Amino acid sequence: MTKKQKTKKIIKIMNDKFGNPECALNFTTPFELLVAVILSAQCTDKRVNIVTEEMYKHVNTPEAFAAMPVEEIERHIKSTGFYRNKAKNIKAASMEIVEKYNGEVPQGMDELTALAGVGRKTANVVRGEVWRLASGITVDTHVKRLTNLIGLVKGDNPIIIERELMEIVPQDHWIDFSHYLILQGRDVCVARRPRCTECELNELCNYGRKIMRNLSKK
DNA sequence: CTCCCGATAT
DNA sequence: ATATCAGGAG
Known part of the structure; x- marks a missing residue:
């Protein structure tokens, strides 16, 4: 499966889970x-x-x-x-x-x-x-961690990660995509100890697949 | 690369 | 005790 195909599946799964995500920061202006x-x-x-x-x-x-x-x-x-x-x-x-x-x-x-x-x-x-202007993709600590674990990008530089993601993620999902990974990152794929067994993305994630394989070997 | 820095979960 | 949290500047 190509990275683009994988990304489309991730977006669909996350959309089913989170719907249209809202900004977690409160503001009026x-x-x-x-x-x-x-x-x-x-x-x-x-x-x-x-x-x-x-x-x-x-x-x-x-x-x-x-x-x-x-x-x-x-x-x-x-x-x-x-x-x-x-x-x-x-x-x-x-x-x-x-x-x-x-x-x-x-x-x-x-x-x-x-x-x-x-x-x-x-x-x-x-x-x-x-x-609703999307000339780029928000790359924060969660997006950086999850895209690396999943295997969509490699490395630590947010500028390079953003450029690589812009090649992979459909432009009409540039805003949603970051939101989804941030929500998943806060809630399931937490930095200290990702909870792969309960992650909806574990089959699409390089790290998640590895964890699940090791668990099934007993 | 280093520095900035308090609050919280583990 | 320590890692981590919607990073950016010098």
């Missing part, structure tokens, strides 16, 4: 989502939602963050980790959005990734969720 995704680096989305729910009661616009002392931003976001870098980036990105884009989050990949603390992963999430 494009800017709120942008900040939430910046905060989500090396942090659970659950923790991000706890922080943003409280913080957005006080500040939720680029104008407000641009005017706020970094120390105050740090206090709000401390529990998400990397809080000094994240606070500095959120303030700098907010100032740039106010000054260069009239307070509106830009839609272009180049404009987004030029913002402080915004890389391809963050830009892909915001573009996909807010405007």
Whole structure:
């Protein structure tokens, strides 16, 4: 079976399981989502939602963050980790959005990734969720781990993984595909100890097949 | 490549 | 105790 055929089966199985997946990060505006995704680096989305729910009661616009002392931003976001870098980036990105884009989050990949603390992963999430724009595929820790285990890609470099996936995944599923693997990665194929016996993808996964073979040998 | 970093599950 | 969590910058 080719990687493309395997991928189509994975998408179907995941669609049957998860339906149309929704963003796990809570937000009410494009800017709120942008900040939430910046905060989500090396942090659970659950923790991000706890922080943003409280913080957005006080500040939720680029104008407000641009005017706020970094120390105050740090206090709000401390529990998400990397809080000094994240606070500095959120303030700098907010100032740039106010000054260069009239307070509106830009839609272009180049404009987004030029913002402080915004890389391809963050830009892909915001573009996909807010405007359904898919010029790339979101590659986070889950997508990286599962695509390697399944055998769709090889290696650690998210830029290369994204390029290889764009050759394999049909373009009309670029947004869903990442969502599905992230949900499966949180829920079943967890990093510490993937639960292959209860995974719907184990027959399509190189790692899963190996685990299941070893189990059946007793 | 290293550094940033708190919370949580195991 | 330690690995991991919707990464990005220098």
